[in-house]
Amino acid sequence: MTNSYLKKAFLTAAFICVSASSFAQCVIPITDGSPFVDDFEGGGSECWTFENGEGSSWMILEGTQSTVAAYSHDGSYTNSESRLISPTFDMTGVSGATLSFTYAMMGISDSDELVISYRSSESDPWHDLGSFSFNDWQNYYEQSYILPDISATYQISFLGIDRGGYYIFVDNVEVSGEGGCSRPVNLEATDITPFAALLHWSTSGNEESWTLELNGVEQTASTQPFLMEGLRPSMDYTFRVKANCGGGMQSDWSMPISFTTLCDVIVITDDQPYIDDFESSEVFVCWQDEIVAGPYGWVVDPGYVTPNNTAFFIWLGEAARLVSTPMDLTAVTNPTLTFNRKQPQQSGVVDELSVYYRTAEDGEWQFLDAYNEAASNWMPVTLSLPNPSATYQICFMGVSFNGNGVYVDEVRSRVSVLLNRLLSRFLSIRILPQAKSR
Ligand SMILES: [Ca+2]
Numbered sequence: 001m002t003n004s005y006l007k008k009a010f011l012t013a014a015f016i017c018v019s020a021s022s023f024a025q026c027v028i029p030i031t032d033g034s035p036f037v038d039d040f041e042g043g044g045s046e047c048w049t050f051e052n053g054e055g056s057s058w059m060i061l062e063g064t065q066s067t068v069a070a071y072s073h074d075g076s077y078t079n080s081e082s083r084l085i086s087p088t089f090d091m092t093g094v095s096g097a098t099l100s101f102t103y104a105m106m107g108i109s110d111s112d113e114l115v116i117s118y119r120s121s122e123s124d125p126w127h128d129l130g131s132f133s134f135n136d137w138q139n140y141y142e143q144s145y146i147l148p149d150i151s152a153t154y155q156i157s158f159l160g161i162d163r164g165g166y167y168i169f170v171d172n173v174e175v176s177g178e179g180g181c182s183r184p185v186n187l188e189a190t191d192i193t194p195f196a197a198l199l200h201w202s203t204s205g206n207e208e209s210w211t212l213e214l215n216g217v218e219q220t221a222s223t224q225p226f227l228m229e230g231l232r233p234s235m236d237y238t239f240r241v242k243a244n245c246g247g248g249m250q251s252d253w254s255m256p257i258s259f260t261t262l263c264d265v266i267v268i269t270d271d272q273p274y275i276d277d278f279e280s281s282e283v284f285v286c287w288q289d290e291i292v293a294g295p296y297g298w299v300v301d302p303g304y305v306t307p308n309n310t311a312f313f314i315w316l317g318e319a320a321r322l323v324s325t326p327m328d329l330t331a332v333t334n335p336t337l338t339f340n341r342k343q344p345q346q347s348g349v350v351d352e353l354s355v356y357y358r359t360a361e362d363g364e365w366q367f368l369d370a371y372n373e374a375a376s377n378w379m380p381v382t383l384s385l386p387n388p389s390a391t392y393q394i395c396f397m398g399v400s401f402n403g404n405g406v407y408v409d410e411v412r413s414r415v416s417v418l419l420n421r422l423l424s425r426f427l428s429i430r431i432l433p434q435a436k437s438r
């Protein structure tokens with residue numbers, strides 16, 4: 001966004017305020033086959049009205065991903081209210097209607113308020129449908145409402161109130177008739193495995209099928225939820241969906257969502273040990289953080305002081321397991337687990353690390369070893385893995401006593417002492433540039 005764009009946005013807003021005063025020019029009929037959809041790209045419909053208060057305003061903002069309607073203020077905590085008012089909708093051609101939209105709310109320490117309202121005519125007071133007030137810099141949200149008291153002169157509005165936040169964004173506003181073809185909202189992926197995911201979205205009852213788009217490839221779905229099979233393990237997927245209704249009616253595309261498939265069983269052979277030094281990503285790949293008690297568990301610590309990613313259990317948590325993906329150990333004899341641990345003390349107190357295994361996902365965790373003594377430098381650990389199976393899992397359990405956390409790194413599941421030696425030589429050569437900084 002540039003200053004010149006901002007200037008243009010302000011000028012456009014001023015122009016809209018003037019033109020929208022001629023109320024009748026901006027009446028948009030809603031029919032089942034013709035919903036109102038505005039994604040604000042290219043400035044959006046000219047029939048929006050901006051009732052901007054002192055110290056706050058709505059404007060059209062062009063972002064890198066999308067152009068949105070944006071509420072912001074001068075940050076003076078004045079409770080300044082500005083209202084974004086929709087075009088006038090003539091609903092006489094439909095028996096009911098739904099409003100849906102996406103929104104985001106960013107704050108600094110406080111959060112602004114967004115109130116969604118409707119009125120049946122220009123003389124009607126605004127009636128509230130709902131309101132939101134929170135602070136989230138990561139995510140967009142979707143919301144839909146059944147619209148009551150529909151009329152020939154219907155409007156909806158988004159009221160922004162300055163409560164010391166930063167920005168409110170509104171986008172993808174849709175008003176569709178009850179017999180129409182609504183854009184699916186509230187997408188979700190559940191039951192995720194290495195090869196499949198169950199995809200969910202909202203329905204309005206008029207759909208005959210849906211068109212799904214998964215990583216750019218389209219396919220037709222006749223049911224919701226839809227079991228998407230044939231996926232690849234440990235892959236990022238983005239999907240969106242549009243509805244196909246009778247009479248050739250088709251909805252707008254939904255907002256996309258993303259999900260990642262689980263890791264496949266890792267097959268360990270003599271030639272292929274499992275190694276994780278946590279360097280490939282700043283989130284866990286093929287490990288699950290399972291919080292047993294308290295608010296925090298395991299994270300990948302990116303090692304800002306000495307660049308070296310490690311698994312880290314923070315002392316602010318209470319107890320959590322870091323669980324490996326299942327490993328197939330059946331092709332190897334004498335499987336061995338090695339890793340490095342670090343447990344810095346804090347006022348003489350150390351957090352506890354213990355190691356467990358289980359032979360199957362529904363099996364009990366079996367205790368292998370526990371470490372309670374301080375280790376301010378990396379300590380190597382080698383453990384034999386008993387009862388190898390085709391679905392073997394290990395876990396690192398961190399328990400906080402308000403020490404200085406537990407670090408685990410260089411996890412290797414391997415096969416024999418000889419191979420261990422060969423492998424450690426190979427690894428020590430490979431990681432030499434990092435070894436220097438420790
Ligand atoms: Ca947009």
Ligand SMILES: [Ca+2]
Nearest residue numbers: 277308309409
């Ligand atoms: Ca590492």
